[in-house]
Amino acid sequence: MYSHARKLVAPAIAGMLFAAPAAAELKIAFIDPLSGGAASTGILAQKTHQFYIDAINAAGGVNGEKITLLSFDNKVNPQESLIQLKKAIDDGARYVVQGNGSSVAHAITEAVLKHNERNPGKEVVFLNYAAVDPALTNEKCNFWHFRFDADADMKMAAMTDVMAKDGKVKSVYLINQDYSFGKAVAAAAKGMLAEKRPDIRIVGDELHPLQKVQDFSPYVAKIKAAGTDTVITGNWSNDMVLLIKAGKDAGLKVAWETYYGGSPGTVTAIGEAGVDTLKQVSEWHKNATPELDATVAAFAKRYPGAENEYTYWRAKTMWEIFAGAARKAQSNDPVKVSRALEGMKMQTPLGEVEMRADNHQLLQPLYVSTLSRNVKYDVENSGLGWKTDAKVEARSTSLPTTCKMERPK
Amino acid sequence: MLELATVSILNGVVYGLLLFMLTSGLTLIFSMMGVLNFAHASLFMLGAYFSWQLGRWIGFWPALVIAPLLCGLVGAAIERYGLRHVHKRGHVAEILFTFGLAYVIEELVTMIWGRNAVANSVPKVIDFSLFQVFGSSFPAYKGLMMAISVAMFVFLYVALKRTRIGLVIQAALTHPHMVSALGHDVPGVFVLVFAVGSALAGLAGVIGGFMLLTQPTLAHAVGPIVFVVVVVGGLGSLAGALIASMLIGILQTFAVAIDYSLLDLFRTLGIVVARSSPLHDFYAVKLSTAAPIVPYLLLVLMLVVRPRGLMGRRDA
Numbered sequence: 056m057y058s059h060a061r062k063l064v065a066p067a068i069a070g071m072l073f074a075a076p077a078a079a080e081l082k083i084a085f086i087d088p089l090s091g092g093a094a095s096t097g098i099l100a101q102k103t104h105q106f107y108i109d110a111i112n113a114a115g116g117v118n119g120e121k122i123t124l125l126s127f128d129n130k131v132n133p134q135e136s137l138i139q140l141k142k143a144i145d146d147g148a149r150y151v152v153q154g155n156g157s158s159v160a161h162a163i164t165e166a167v168l169k170h171n172e173r174n175p176g177k178e179v180v181f182l183n184y185a186a187v188d189p190a191l192t193n194e195k196c197n198f199w200h201f202r203f204d205a206d207a208d209m210k211m212a213a214m215t216d217v218m219a220k221d222g223k224v225k226s227v228y229l230i231n232q233d234y235s236f237g238k239a240v241a242a243a244a245k246g247m248l249a250e251k252r253p254d255i256r257i258v259g260d261e262l263h264p265l266q267k268v269q270d271f272s273p274y275v276a277k278i279k280a281a282g283t284d285t286v287i288t289g290n291w292s293n294d295m296v297l298l299i300k301a302g303k304d305a306g307l308k309v310a311w312e313t314y315y316g317g318s319p320g321t322v323t324a325i326g327e328a329g330v331d332t333l334k335q336v337s338e339w340h341k342n343a344t345p346e347l348d349a350t351v352a353a354f355a356k357r358y359p360g361a362e363n364e365y366t367y368w369r370a371k372t373m374w375e376i377f378a379g380a381a382r383k384a385q386s387n388d389p390v391k392v393s394r395a396l397e398g399m400k401m402q403t404p405l406g407e408v409e410m411r412a413d414n415h416q417l418l419q420p421l422y423v424s425t426l427s428r429n430v431k432y433d434v435e436n437s438g439l440g441w442k443t444d445a446k447v448e449a450r451s452t453s454l455p456t457t458c459k460m461e462r463p464k
Numbered sequence: 465m466l467e468l469a470t471v472s473i474l475n476g477v478v479y480g481l482l483l484f485m486l487t488s489g490l491t492l493i494f495s496m497m498g499v500l501n502f503a504h505a506s507l508f509m510l511g512a513y514f515s516w517q518l519g520r521w522i523g524f525w526p527a528l529v530i531a532p533l534l535c536g537l538v539g540a541a542i543e544r545y546g547l548r549h550v551h552k553r554g555h556v557a558e559i560l561f562t563f564g565l566a567y568v569i570e571e572l573v574t575m576i577w578g579r580n581a582v583a584n585s586v587p588k589v590i591d592f593s594l595f596q597v598f599g600s601s602f603p604a605y606k607g608l609m610m611a612i613s614v615a616m617f618v619f620l621y622v623a624l625k626r627t628r629i630g631l632v633i634q635a636a637l638t639h640p641h642m643v644s645a646l647g648h649d650v651p652g653v654f655v656l657v658f659a660v661g662s663a664l665a666g667l668a669g670v671i672g673g674f675m676l677l678t679q680p681t682l683a684h685a686v687g688p689i690v691f692v693v694v695v696v697g698g699l700g701s702l703a704g705a706l707i708a709s710m711l712i713g714i715l716q717t718f719a720v721a722i723d724y725s726l727l728d729l730f731r732t733l734g735i736v737v738a739r740s741s742p743l744h745d746f747y748a749v750k751l752s753t754a755a756p757i758v759p760y761l762l763l764v765l766m767l768v769v770r771p772r773g774l775m776g777r778r779d780a
Contacts, residue, residue: 092681095580233753267756269676269685270482272475273720277752279600280468293677293685296581300675306593306601320677323583362580435583 081120081387083108083150084143086136086163089128092266093155093292095319095362100154100184101126103367106354107374117381124152131155133162140166144179149389154185154204157236164191164200171199178463180389184373187314188235189243192414196458199389201396201415203373207236207289207314208454210336211243213421213447214312218285219251224310228259228283230274232294237262240289240314258283266293271301279307291315299333300324310334319364322426323435330439333426339368340424340441341432344404361435372408372419376401390463408449414458418449467598472717474597478606480713481613482672486686487693487705488616489664495700496624496633496657498555499547502562505683505690506569507662511535511669512678513577516584524587532666539662543655566683574680581679609671616664620702633657692763698776707774712759719755 085104088097105124112121125148127139136159143151153163160183171178181200183191189206205213218224229244231237241260248255258281261274268274275298278286286309290298295315302309303325309332315321316335325333341347351365380395381387398412408419423445430440490504514534518527542565550561585591586605593601624630636643636653644650676682693712697704726747730737737747766773 092684095679098579262753264753264756269689270475270479272479273472273717273755276468276471276475276600276717277721279471279598296677304601304603304606304675306596306599320581320583323585326585360578361583362578 079116079120081117081122081150082125082146082148083122083152084125084127084140084146084148085152086127086129086139086143086159087153087155088131089126091130093131096292097128097155099319099363100367100370102358102363103354103365103370104152104184104374106357107350107371110350111374111378117378118385118387120387129153129159131159133159136162137166144170149178149387150180150182152182152184154183157186157188157191157239158234160186160188160191161195161235164195164197167199168197178389180393182373182377184367184369186236188239190235190239192411192416193457196414196456196460198393198415198460198462201393201410201417203369203376203417203419205338205419205421205452206416206454207239208243209416209452210314210421211240211247212454213423213445213452214287214334214336215244215247215251216447217423217445218248218255218312224252224255224285226256226258226281226283227285227287228261228278228281228309229257230259230261230263230278230286230288230290230298232265232290233262234265237265237289240287244287263294268294268297271298272305274298275301275305275307278302278309279305283309285310285312287312289314291318296320296324299329303328308332316426317366317434317441319362319366319435322437322439325426326437326439329426330428331425334423334444335441336421336423338372338419338421339405340422340443341365341434342424342430342441343422343443343446345431347432348404364435369417369419372401372403372417375403376408376410376417406449411453411456414456414460416456418453420449421447421452423447468721471597471600472721473714474602476714476717477710478610478713479717480710481610482668482675483689483693483713484706484709485609485613485616485668485672486665486690487697487709488613488620488702489661489668490690491694491697491700491702491705492620492624492664493658493661494694495702496637497654498637499551499558499562499658500555500699501661502559502687503542503565503569504562504661504665505687506566507535507539507665508669508672508686509573509678509680509683510538510569511666512584512673512676512682513573513582513669514666515670515673516582516678517577519587524589528667528670531670532663535666535669536659536663539665540655540659542662543658547658548651548654566687570680570683577680579680581677584673584678586674605671605674609675612667612671616667617702617706620664624702689759692759694773695763696759696766696773698773701773701775701777704773704775712762715762716755716758719758720752722751725750 085101087100088094108122108124125146127143129136129139140163153160164181167179167181183202185204187204187207189208192202192206229241231240245257295318299321311333313335316333317337350371354365376399379401380399381392384391384395396410400407400409406420408417410417422443424441424443426439427442430442433440486508490501493499493501511531514531515527518530550557590604590608592604594604594607595602632648633653636650640650693705693708697708737744
């Protein structure tokens with residue numbers, strides 16, 4: 056009697072548990088550092104993604120499904136990321152979002168490619184919002200990877216275009232982190248400067264260990280001794296802030312050409328000494344539009360405090376174009392959405408963006424900007440903010456690619 | 465060349481004295497209590513946070529005094545309510561206790577002050593250039609740091625070697641029962657030593673916080689190098705810690721300035737290494753790129769050649 060009853064009850068319970076929510080949920084995995092040294096960037100990105108996903112869900116979701124963001128902590132470690140990726144796929148995620156660390160992105164893009172070859176019909180798509188090693192959309196490209204941040208070469212092209220017009224630049228010192236991205240920055244700088252301004256001398260090419268240096272004074276002494284007027288660096292997080300801090304302490308007077316001068320704490324660290332000398336290349340800054348974008352203002356309201364300084368404009372672009380592609384495909388199936396994403400164009404407040412079909416690199420406007428006193432919107436309550444020196448339209452950021460990808464039939 | 469050498473020596477001395485500030489409290493605690501305190505760098509971090517918070521409320525100079533005292537109180541509490549009970553179970557238990565404590569402090573700091581670095585910038589009163597060396601300015605706070613570091617050494621040396629209390633403290637380590645029988649409060653002595661060691665860490669944190677980033681990972685960032693200094697200097701030796709700090713500071717600073725690789729050395733010696741040679745990439749690494757591992761190399765060498773360290777009296 057008892058066993059008979061159980062036979063009837065078990066399927067009924069299973070039905071109640073699984074039937075209702077499964078139909079209306081699109082699971083997307085976020086794999087980034089949520090603990091340890093790089094957690095601050097990871098958590099800020101997590102908030103930004105959640106913010107834009109909530110907006111999509113409030114408008115009815117994508118093709119009737121609400122997006123659920125599942126978070127996985129990878130501690131910026133490639134091996135750990137692969138374990139987390141496996142977990143994410145087991146949990147039913149068909150889209151993976153990651154950004155911190157090109158080394159991690161390489162591991163994920165390879166694992167995703169293998170997974171998709173072995174599991175036809177259960178493909179996974181990798182949405183990369185910040186890992187900018189050019190190889191990811193060149194020799195290591197594949198159909199399942201889409202990048203929404205301009206790669207290191209594209210940013211360097213924008214930076215060197217502005218430098219080439221600046222007659223005051225006579226010599227350049229390169230200081231970068233000793234891993235794939237830092238080396239890519241140094242190589243791009245040397246190549247592009249030689250082409251655009253062969254008269255500029257490269258007086259130093261330094262690589263230092265990633266996030267290990269506590270005191271940058273010896274490096275600053277070397278930069279000073281080299282007698283340079285400009286420093287190019289792709290440093291991020293602590294390496295950026297500590298380098299800038301040591302430079303300020305020693306009274307180093309150079310122009311800082313950076314990728315991440317806008318990363319948290321940098322402006323605070325350099326303060327007034329950075330006015331007219333600290334420059335960055337980015338896809339957005341607070342003064343890029345005459346009025347603050349409504350979503351940026353709403354984000355600041357929902358997440359107040361200096362640690363939540365809005366950074367990831369590209370997350371906005373990513374989720375809007377993703378939702379657009381899913382609508383166009385009339386399906387949330389990863390293969391169909393990927394096909395729809397290829398070559399897709401979209402209008403944004405900053406101009407048109409386009410997802411390149413040949414290598415899956417998003418083309419978006421880039422801004423070269425300088426820290427300035429007279430701005431409408433300041434950063435980190437410092438009274439200082441970014442002023443645009445030059446804007447490069449999306450189309451002009453495009454670079455040749457060596458990507459040859461296999462598309463699913 | 466002269467310019468780079470002069471500035472490098474100065475930078476090396478500054479960094480060395482910062483390392484000494486960091487390690488002096490640890491050395492004191494180890495030499496007097498035999499406890500290897502893995503949470504020492506966490507107390508350093510607490511000092512940085514306390515001084516930042518107090519600095520906003522009551523200004524820099526009072527914070528410079530009160531923040532280390534607060535760290536001392538925290539240290540006293542750790543000894544009185546934690547370490548004392550663990551002490552009976554031996555050194556492994558002590559090490560595990562302080563090891564766990566470091567994680568607890570990191571989480572507490574994250575909960576209170578957040579994950580991101582706080583804007584712990586140099587206060588206006590000491591934010592000026594002390595002097596110029598070949599066009600590089602030398603910030604006043606670094607001068608203050610050097611002065612405090614030297615003062616710490618003198619204070620500890622005199623307190624331990626030239627005062628009655630120092631005598632009691634030293635005796636309490638080796639002959640606790642005898643000292644106790646003579647009417648001295650041995651547990652009280654241990655609380656005092658741990659509190660002073662923690663206060664020194666806090667004081668280092670007040671100044672070190674300006675040079676480094678005041679964020680929850682600060683303890684983790686400086687933790688390893690602290691142990692390198694005490695092991696190279698000789699566990700528990702104050703003079704050894706000072707010498708090792710300066711040695712590591714200057715070595716590391718000069719290593720950054722040297723752009724030569726093993727490949728260059730071979731070339732001068734007339735040895736040609738083919739580009740296809742399997743170790744070519746390794747030989748091509750410039751000393752400047754490898755500079756931050758120099759202290760750890762020194763640590764390994766020291767443990768192999770002289771395990772007791774430069775001035776230590778017992779093996780590590």
